[in-house]
Amino acid sequence: KAGVTQTPRYLIKTRGQQVTLSCSPISGHRSVSWYQQTPGQGLQFLFEYFSETQRNKGNFPGRFSGRQFSNSRSEMNVSTLELGDSALYLCASSSDGRTSGRANEQFFGPGTRLTVL
Amino acid sequence: QKEVEQDPGPLSVPEGAIVSLNCTYSNSAFQYFMWYRQYSRKGPELLMYTYSSGNKEDGRFTAQVDKSSKYISLFIRDSQPSDSATYLCAMSDAIKAAGNKLTFGGGTRVLVKP
Numbered sequence: 001k002a003g004v005t006q007t008p009r010y011l012i013k014t015r016g017q018q019v020t021l022s023c024s025p026i027s028g029h030r031s032v033s034w035y036q037q038t039p040g041q042g043l044q045f046l047f048e049y050f051s052e053t054q055r056n057k058g059n060f061p062g063r064f065s066g067r068q069f070s071n072s073r074s075e076m077n078v079s080t081l082e083l084g085d086s087a088l089y090l091c092a093s094s095s096d097g098r099t100s101g102r103a104n105e106q107f108f109g110p111g112t113r114l115t116v117l
Numbered sequence: 118q119k120e121v122e123q124d125p126g127p128l129s130v131p132e133g134a135i136v137s138l139n140c141t142y143s144n145s146a147f148q149y150f151m152w153y154r155q156y157s158r159k160g161p162e163l164l165m166y167t168y169s170s171g172n173k174e175d176g177r178f179t180a181q182v183d184k185s186s187k188y189i190s191l192f193i194r195d196s197q198p199s200d201s202a203t204y205l206c207a208m209s210d211a212i213k214a215a216g217n218k219l220t221f222g223g224g225t226r227v228l229v230k231p
Contacts, residue, residue, distance in 0.1 A: 004160075031217050033217050033218070033219070035219075035221075042205075042221055042222070042223040042224060043161075043205065043207075043219075043221040043224075044221075045218050045219065045220070048217050048218060050217075055217075056217065056218045058218070090160055090161070092217075092219075094217050104149050104151075104209045104217050104219065105151075105163065105166055106151075106163070106217060106219060107163065108153075108160035108161045108162070108163075109160050110159060110160045111159075111160050113158075
């Protein structure tokens with residue numbers, strides 16, 4: 001089974017621009033979560049989508065948004081980029097325990113490294 | 118204070134030694150406990166998954182959870198240079214309706230020297 005894929009792997013943007021990142025979950029997984037990883041703050045939860053609905057949200061400003069499509073693929077968008085948005089953005093997919101019996105078992109993609117200049 | 122505390126290291130051990138990692142947490146609602154390994158410039162890889170208190174063993178890895186002390190541990194036996202990575206603990210209090218949200222420790226960098 002193919003793992004979680006994220007595109008693009010690397011992005012360089014300037015302040016004020018917006019960016020869209022894409023995530024394709026493991027086949028059959030319906031939950032997609034997004035995390036931001038920085039050296040100072042570590043891994044922080046952004047939001048989670050399940051069956052095209054946002055089910056959970058972290059403490060990030062409204063500039064960070066996401067959506068999920070009917071095929072479970074997800075995108076996240078960051079508008080009006082700031083220097084502090086430079087980070088590794090990780091997507092994780094989960095079957096929500098339906099097949100493994102393990103709730104919250106999340107599998108991560110390789111991440112998109114965003115640099116804001 | 119963060120909900121999950123983890124010593125950042127680095128933790129340097131000789132090849133073949135036991136690596137001992139731990140996390141403490143403050144949220145008594147956490148029920149699911151995971152350990153991830155992350156190599157440089159890669160996404161985290163799930164190593165161990167436990168529910169509630171107790172021990173779990175998988176090959177060279179042993180995970181322990183002590184909910185009464187709010188303390189979890191990961192032990193790596195017969196460590197290899199390929200075990201050099203950052204190890205992250207993660208926790209969740211998820212009730213199914215609330216969805217998936219993992220709270221991570223800051224990670225411990227481990228270096229296994231040949």
